[in-house]
Amino acid sequence: MTRTLITGGLVITAADEVHADVLIEHGRVVALAAPGSQEWVAERVIDASQKYVIPGGVDAHTHMELPFGGTFASDTFETGTRAAAWGGTTTIVDFAVQSKGQALRAGLDAWMEKADGNCAIDYAFHMIMSDVNESTLREMPKLVEIGVSSFKLFMAYPGVFYSDDGQILRAMQVAGDTGGLIMMHAENGIAIDVLVEQALARGETDPRYHGEVRKALLEAEATHRAIQLARVAGSPLYVVHVSAEEAVAELAAARDMGLPVFGETCPQYLFLSTDNLAEPDFGGAKYVCSTPLRPKEHQAALWRGLRTNDLQVVSTDHCPFCFTGQKDLGRGDFSKIPNGLPGVENRMDLLHQAVVDGHISRRRWIEIACASPARMFGLYPRKGTISPGADADIVVYDPHATQVLSAETHHMNVDYSAYEGKTVTGQVETVLSRGEVVVDQRKYVGHAGHGAFLPRGLCQYLG
Ligand code: URP
Numbered sequence: 001m002t003r004t005l006i007t008g009g010l011v012i013t014a015a016d017e018v019h020a021d022v023l024i025e026h027g028r029v030v031a032l033a034a035p036g037s038q039e040w041v042a043e044r045v046i047d048a049s050q051k052y053v054i055p056g057g058v059d060a061h062t063h064m065e066l067p068f069g070g071t072f073a074s075d076t077f078e079t080g081t082r083a084a085a086w087g088g089t090t091t092i093v094d095f096a097v098q099s100k101g102q103a104l105r106a107g108l109d110a111w112m113e114k115a116d117g118n119c120a121i122d123y124a125f126h127m128i129m130s131d132v133n134e135s136t137l138r139e140m141p142k143l144v145e146i147g148v149s150s151f152k153l154f155m156a157y158p159g160v161f162y163s164d165d166g167q168i169l170r171a172m173q174v175a176g177d178t179g180g181l182i183m184m185h186a187e188n189g190i191a192i193d194v195l196v197e198q199a200l201a202r203g204e205t206d207p208r209y210h211g212e213v214r215k216a217l218l219e220a221e222a223t224h225r226a227i228q229l230a231r232v233a234g235s236p237l238y239v240v241h242v243s244a245e246e247a248v249a250e251l252a253a254a255r256d257m258g259l260p261v262f263g264e265t266c267p268q269y270l271f272l273s274t275d276n277l278a279e280p281d282f283g284g285a286k287y288v289c290s291t292p293l294r295p296k297e298h299q300a301a302l303w304r305g306l307r308t309n310d311l312q313v314v315s316t317d318h319c320p321f322c323f324t325g326q327k328d329l330g331r332g333d334f335s336k337i338p339n340g341l342p343g344v345e346n347r348m349d350l351l352h353q354a355v356v357d358g359h360i361s362r363r364r365w366i367e368i369a370c371a372s373p374a375r376m377f378g379l380y381p382r383k384g385t386i387s388p389g390a391d392a393d394i395v396v397y398d399p400h401a402t403q404v405l406s407a408e409t410h411h412m413n414v415d416y417s418a419y420e421g422k423t424v425t426g427q428v429e430t431v432l433s434r435g436e437v438v439v440d441q442r443k444y445v446g447h448a449g450h451g452a453f454l455p456r457g458l459c460q461y462l463g
């Protein structure tokens, strides 16, 4: 199949909404034209009347098969990318992990091997640096050259992924010199570990204490410190999984000063809260992630940040662990619950629900879920938009369908849904990845191995 025509839909990008036919050839968008105005002939015609035609989602934060807390995230690259496609996401940027004592390149090669031949959609990598030293600092520019242009550092998880301020400053200096982007897990992990120890000593073992010890102020303090370190180093900064109102305020203040500081939040912080962490019978374990869910009152600041562009991207931080057999590891000690939530399949729908609920506009939906993550991580306009020359990663979206989110019907390899029973308006109908149909009117027709590795350029919000 070389030519496909999508007819009669409302094409929505971050910039425009226009009724148009879309012509696809050899995996790329070739042209858009007023509906019916061209005599285009194609082997496949997809009728998108009454539907939206949107760019495939770009999820810039996933953790397929991540080793964490003595177990592994339960989605493989095969199951996780298939679920992503079901949910209208056609690109993921996952995190390769450097283990302590290992070269960055060895970590990257290991993750390349996990993904190679297994993905249903295209994928790229960031690099988690858990051992910042002279040798790994020297490797950073080489990774940027081969398309791994962003590096995640952790101010949390002492003894695992944690970097101290000196290591962070050095990595930021290299990033500043080479055009790399530092992604920061901003929580004061040293202080949090003291609070964890004290809580457990008081017998506070339930999952809800995970939210209490990982205080909003300790997210805000780390965010502030990361911003100051980035200023000193002359480097840009992208703060991942922002959940606290006070952290949004730090980002907004930095951006008001014109600093190259960016922020991402995730659906779980927009739709869930500490009420979920307090669910009985260890049920709160399903919602243990870091940064943690916050009291509902924080959500208004996150929505406002998304509207004012103080937050630019919504990613999932998809990092699923089954309730039975994995989250269980923390019964009797919340600090042993593997951190992470499933969501790669739900992001596009939940953000469409935010359009329905009036939090954001349709174009902002596409901007925060497709265009901005593509620009942030050097993939635009190949990904994140529908325009001549772009990859034909396209979703036909039915804005009128309703669905009930549930583990019974989702495709992620995890035994619960964080949004069990939630009704949302809107549903993915058909998905194309580089012009190939992956989901056809809600039937999966894709295959492992279609997805290709994407070497990325530099962040496109700089320079
Ligand atoms: O709880 C989370 N977020 N798990 C994944 C690892 C990380 O910090 O992003």
Ligand code: ZN
Residues within 6 Å of the ligand: 185, 240, 241, 290, 291
């Ligand atoms: Zn993190």
Ligand code: ZN
Residues within 6 Å of the ligand: 061, 062, 063, 317, 319
């Ligand atoms: Zn993460």
